[in-house]
Amino acid sequence: MNITTLTSKRFLVPAVLLLVLVLLAIAPRLIGLDHINIMTDLIMWGVLAVSWVIFSAPTGYMSLATGGFFGIGLYTSAILYAREGVLLPLPACIVVGGLFSFCAALGIGAVTLRLRGIYFAMFTFGVVEFSNRFFNWFELEIMGARGRNVAVVDTATLYYIALIIVVAVMVTAYLIKRSRYGLALQGIGEHEEAAAHMGVDTTRLKILTFAISAFFMGAMGVATGPRVFYVDPTTAFNANYTFLPVLMALFGGMGQLYGPILGAVSFGYLRYYLITKVPYQYMLIFGITLVLVVVFLPQGVGGLIQRVQNRLGGLITKLRKGGPVEQHANT
Amino acid sequence: MPILEGQDVTKFFGGLAAVSHVDFHVDQGEILGLIGPNGAGKTTLFNLISAAIPFKSGEMRFKGHKLNGLKPHQICKLGVSRTFQETKVFANISVLQNVLVGAFFGTPTRVSAADAAREASQALEFVGLTAMSALPTKDLTMVNQKRTEVARALATKPELLLLDELMAGLTPAEVSEAMELVTRIRDKGITVFMVEHVMKAIIGICGRIMVLHHGEKIAEGTPQEIVANKKVIEIYLGEETRAGS
Numbered sequence: 181m182n183i184t185t186l187t188s189k190r191f192l193v194p195a196v197l198l199l200v201l202v203l204l205a206i207a208p209r210l211i212g213l214d215h216i217n218i219m220t221d222l223i224m225w226g227v228l229a230v231s232w233v234i235f236s237a238p239t240g241y242m243s244l245a246t247g248g249f250f251g252i253g254l255y256t257s258a259i260l261y262a263r264e265g266v267l268l269p270l271p272a273c274i275v276v277g278g279l280f281s282f283c284a285a286l287g288i289g290a291v292t293l294r295l296r297g298i299y300f301a302m303f304t305f306g307v308v309e310f311s312n313r314f315f316n317w318f319e320l321e322i323m324g325a326r327g328r329n330v331a332v333v334d335t336a337t338l339y340y341i342a343l344i345i346v347v348a349v350m351v352t353a354y355l356i357k358r359s360r361y362g363l364a365l366q367g368i369g370e371h372e373e374a375a376a377h378m379g380v381d382t383t384r385l386k387i388l389t390f391a392i393s394a395f396f397m398g399a400m401g402v403a404t405g406p407r408v409f410y411v412d413p414t415t416a417f418n419a420n421y422t423f424l425p426v427l428m429a430l431f432g433g434m435g436q437l438y439g440p441i442l443g444a445v446s447f448g449y450l451r452y453y454l455i456t457k458v459p460y461q462y463m464l465i466f467g468i469t470l471v472l473v474v475v476f477l478p479q480g481v482g483g484l485i486q487r488v489q490n491r492l493g494g495l496i497t498k499l500r501k502g503g504p505v506e507q508h509a510n511t
Numbered sequence: 512m513p514i515l516e517g518q519d520v521t522k523f524f525g526g527l528a529a530v531s532h533v534d535f536h537v538d539q540g541e542i543l544g545l546i547g548p549n550g551a552g553k554t555t556l557f558n559l560i561s562a563a564i565p566f567k568s569g570e571m572r573f574k575g576h577k578l579n580g581l582k583p584h585q586i587c588k589l590g591v592s593r594t595f596q597e598t599k600v601f602a603n604i605s606v607l608q609n610v611l612v613g614a615f616f617g618t619p620t621r622v623s624a625a626d627a628a629r630e631a632s633q634a635l636e637f638v639g640l641t642a643m644s645a646l647p648t649k650d651l652t653m654v655n656q657k658r659t660e661v662a663r664a665l666a667t668k669p670e671l672l673l674l675d676e677l678m679a680g681l682t683p684a685e686v687s688e689a690m691e692l693v694t695r696i697r698d699k700g701i702t703v704f705m706v707e708h709v710m711k712a713i714i715g716i717c718g719r720i721m722v723l724h725h726g727e728k729i730a731e732g733t734p735q736e737i738v739a740n741k742k743v744i745e746i747y748l749g750e751e752t753r754a755g756s
Contacts, residue, residue, distance in 0.1 A: 360615040360627070367601045367612045374599035376583040377561055377592070379616035379667055 204343055208336045216339050217407070218452060223342040224404055225448040228425035229432070229440035230349045231396040234356060235389045236426075237434040238365035241296075244305035245288060247422035249281040249394040251311060251413075253401015256280055258328035258411035261402070266331050274341070274402040281398025282391045289387035296372075305422065312417035319413060327412035330405040341403045346441075349396040353437055356389070365389060424451075431473050433480025442481050514539045514671055514702050515560070515591075520569035522555055522726075529555040531726035532569075537671065542693065542703040544717035546710075546737075548747055552726040553706040554596055557673050560704075561593045562586045573671065588619040592669035594660040596676045596706070602649035609648055610634050610662045617667020627666075634662040638692060654685050661692065665701075672696060674705040678712050690716050710748070714738065722747065 208216050228246055236243050256277030260267045268276065292303045319326045356362050367375035368382055376382045405411060425444070432443020450469065454462040477484055513536035522530040530552040537543050545553050559566045562583045571578040573589055581589075592613070601609050614627035614634070622630070635641050638658040643651060648659055657677055664672055674693065678686050690712050697703050697716075707713045713720060714734040722730040722743050730740045737743055 360611075360624070363604070363608055363612055364616060366604055366608075370601040370603060371599040373563060373583070374595065374601070375612065377563070377587055378613040378663060379584045379587040379618070380612065381582070381584045381616075 201347070208339060213335045216335055218449075220335070220339045220342045220407065221452070222445050222448040223339075223346050224400055225425065225428055226441045226444035227342070227346050227349050227396055227400040228421065229428040229444045230346070230353050230437070231393040231400075232425045233429050233434050233437075233440045234349075234353045234396075235365075235386075235393040237429070238357075238362065238369050239386060239389070240369040241293070241386070241390075242301040242426075243390070243393075244301050244422050244426075245285075245307050245394075246397055246425050247417055247419060248304075248308035248311050249285060249397035250401040250404075250421045251308070251315075251416035251418075252281045252284055253277040253398035253403075254405050254408070254411045254416040255315070255328075255401075256398070257330050257402040257405025258416075261331050261405060263329035263331045270333060270337075270341070270402075270406070274345070274399045277402035278395040278399035281394040281401070284398075285391040285394030286387060289390040293383065293386045293390065308417055308419070308422055312413050315413035315417065327410055329410055330408070332409075333406040338403065338407050342400070345396065345400055345403060350437065350441070352392065352396070356392070357437065361385060361389070424448075427470060429480075431470070431480055433477075433482030433484075435479060435486065436482045439480055439482030442485075446481065512539045513537060515571065515573050515704070517560075517571040518569055520556070520559060520566075520571060522552075522559055522564065522566070522568065528726045530559065530723075533723070533726070533728050535721060535728065535731075537702055537704050538719075540697065540700065540702055541718045542697050542705065542716050544713040544720040544734075545704065545706045545723065546708070546713060546720060546747060547723035550725075551723040553723055554675055555726075556723070557593060557675055557704075557706060560586070561591060561673060584616070587617050587667055587669075590668070590670035591673065592617065592664035592667045592671075593673035594657065594664055594675055594677060596679070598653070598656045598660055600648045600651075600656050600659050600663075603647060605645055606640055606648050606651065606659050606662075607631055607635065607644040609659050610644075610666045613663040613666035617669075630666050630668070631662075634665040637665060637695070638662045654681055654689075657681075657689075658692075661696075665696070669701060671702045671704060674703060674707075676706055676708065678707055678709040681709075686712055 207219065228250060232243065232246050235241065257273055260273045260276060261270060288304070288307055292300055292307075295303055316326070356365075364375060364380045364385055367378070367380060368386065372382055408415065424447075425440075428443035428447045429440040430443070431447045432441065433439035451462075451466060454465055458465065473480070479486070515537040517533060517535045520530055520533045520535070521528065533556065545556065547553050555564070558564045560571065560578070562578070562581050562585070566579055573591060576589055578586065578589075601612065610631040611627055614630040615622055632641070632644070635644050638661050640655060640658055640662060643655065648656060651659065661674070661677070677693070678689050681689060686709055693703055693705065694716055705713075705717070717734060720732065720734055720737045721728060722737065722740075724746050729746065730737060730743050732740070738748065
C-alpha cells in the first residue's frame with residue numbers, strides 16, 4: 181500500500197459508505213415491505229457474521245457459541261417484549277438482551293478461553309446445545325408450556341433497528357481493529373505466549389472481546405424476536421445461527437471489514453433464493469457453492485476484490501506511465 | 512547490587528527436577544551468561560523468571576518485588592522482558608506492528624499512540640531494522656526475526672532483558688553483530704541475562720557466567736574461571752575448548 185492509494189481511499193471509502201447508508205435509509209420508501217423484510221434478514225446475518233469476526237478472526241479462537249448468544253437475545257424479546265404484555269420498550273429490551281449475552285460470554289469465556297483450538301470450538305458448541313436442552317426442560321417442567329409469542333412490531337421499524345445495530349457493530353469492529361487492542365488480538369492469534377510476555381493481559385482481553393462480540397449477537401437476537409413472532413428453544417438455539425455466520429465470514433473473506441457483510445448479503449440472498457425457488461435442491465446447490473468458494477477463493481469474495489483492485493491499480497499505473505506493470509508483492 | 516535474586520528455585524516436571532534448588536542473582540548493569548548442556552534447565556529457569564510456567568517452589572525477587580504467583584504480563588510490566596529460543600514473532604503483521612505491541616502494552620502506565628510509535632521506531636533503529644519495518648515479519652530472515660524479537664522486548668522498556676539463545680544458528684559475522692548489539696543494550700543501562708551455546712560470544716561479552724547441569728548450579732564466576740573449571744570442562748566444554756582457549 182502506498183501514499184496515493186491511502187489518500188484516494190481517505191475520500192472514496194467514506195463517500196461510498198455514506199451513499200450506501202443513505203440508500204439503505206430510504207429503502208423502505210423505494211421498495212416493498214416484503215423486500216424490506218428480506219433485507220432485515222440479510223442485515224441480521226451481517227450483524228452475526230461481523231460480531232463473530234470481531235473475536236474469532238484475529239485470535240483464531242473458533243467460537244461456535246453464536247447461536248447461543250443470539251438465542252439469549254431471542255428469549256429476552258420473548259420474555260420482556262411478550263405478546264401477553266410488554267415489560268420494556270424495544271430499544272431497552274435490545275440493550276438488556278445484549279447485556280445478558282455479554283454477561284453469559286464473560287462466564288463462558290472465563291471457563292473456556294483456557295482451551296485452545298478444537299477444544300474451544302467443541303466446548304462453545306456444547307454450550308449452545310446445553311442451552312437448547314436446558315431451556316426445553318425449563319419451559320416444559322417449570323413453566324408448563326413450550327414456546328412464547330413475541331409482540332408485533334411493524335416491518336419498517338424492525339428494519340431501521342437492524343440497520344442501527346449493523347452500523348454499531350461495524351463501527352465497533354472498525355475501532356477495535358485499528359486500536360492497540362486489535363493489534364494485541366492479532367498477537368494472541370499468532371503467538372499467545374509471546375503476546376503475554378510483551379505485557380498483554382491476554383485472558384482479560386480475550387474474555388472482554390468475546391463478550392463485546394456476544395453483546396451484538398444478543399442485541400440482534402432481541403431485534404429478531406418480533407420478526408419471527410414465536411420463540412421456542414429449538415428455533416432459538418438453532419445451529420444455523422452458529423454455523424451460517426461462520427460460513428458467511430469465510431465466503432466474504434475476513435481480511436477486510438466489509439468481507440463478512442458482503443458474505444452475509446450474497447450468501448444470505450443465495451440461501452433465500454434457493455429456499456424459495458428450488459427448496460428441494462437448495463442444500464445441494466448451497467453445498468456445492470460453498471465447496472467451490474473454499475477451493476477457489478480461500479480469501480473469500482473480499483480477497484477477490486482486493487486482487488482485482490491491485491490488478492486495476494497496476495493497470496492504471498501502466499497507462500499513466502506507459503511502462504510495464506509493476507508487480508506487487510502481495511498479488 | 513542485585514536486580515534479580517533467586518533462592519532455592521525449584522521446578523519439577525513429573526518426577527524430574529528441571530531446576531533444582533538454584534540460588535542465583537543478576538547484578539544491576541551486568542551481562543550474565545547462562546550455559547549448560549541441553550536439558551540442563553536453562554530455558555526452564557527463564558520460563559520461571561518470566562512466569563511462562565508457574566513458579567511455586569523457592570523465591571525470586573526483582574528489585575525487591577516478589578515474583579511468585581505473578582502472570583507473564585505483570586512480570587513484563589515490572590521491567591523484565593524476554594526473547595524466545597524458537598522465535599515467536601507475530602509473523603503475519605509488520606515488523607513495526609510487532610514492536611508496537613511491546614510499546615503499547617509493556618509498560619505499567621498507558622502509553623499514547625504517538626509515544627508508542629516513537630518508542631517502536633527507536634527500538635527498530637537500535638537493532639537496525641528501520642528499513643524493514645513495514646514488511647510482514649514472516650518475510651524476514653531468521654536473524655532479522657530475532658532482531659525483531661529484541662526490538663519488541665526493548666520497546667517494553669525493560670530493566671532486565673532475558674535473551675534465550677539469541678546467537679543460535681547465526682553465521683560468525685552475524686554473531687559478531689549480535690555481540691555488539693547485546694553490548695549496546697547493556698550500555699543503555701539494561702541488565703542482560705543470556706542463555707547461549709556460542710562460547711565465543713559468552714566469553715567475549717559476559718562479565719559473569721553461571722553453569723547449570725541437570726537443573727543444578729555447578730559453577731559460577733568470570734569467563735576465565737569458568738573455562739578453567741574442571742567440572743565445567745568435563746560436563747560441558749570438553750577438552751578441545753580448553754585447548755583452544
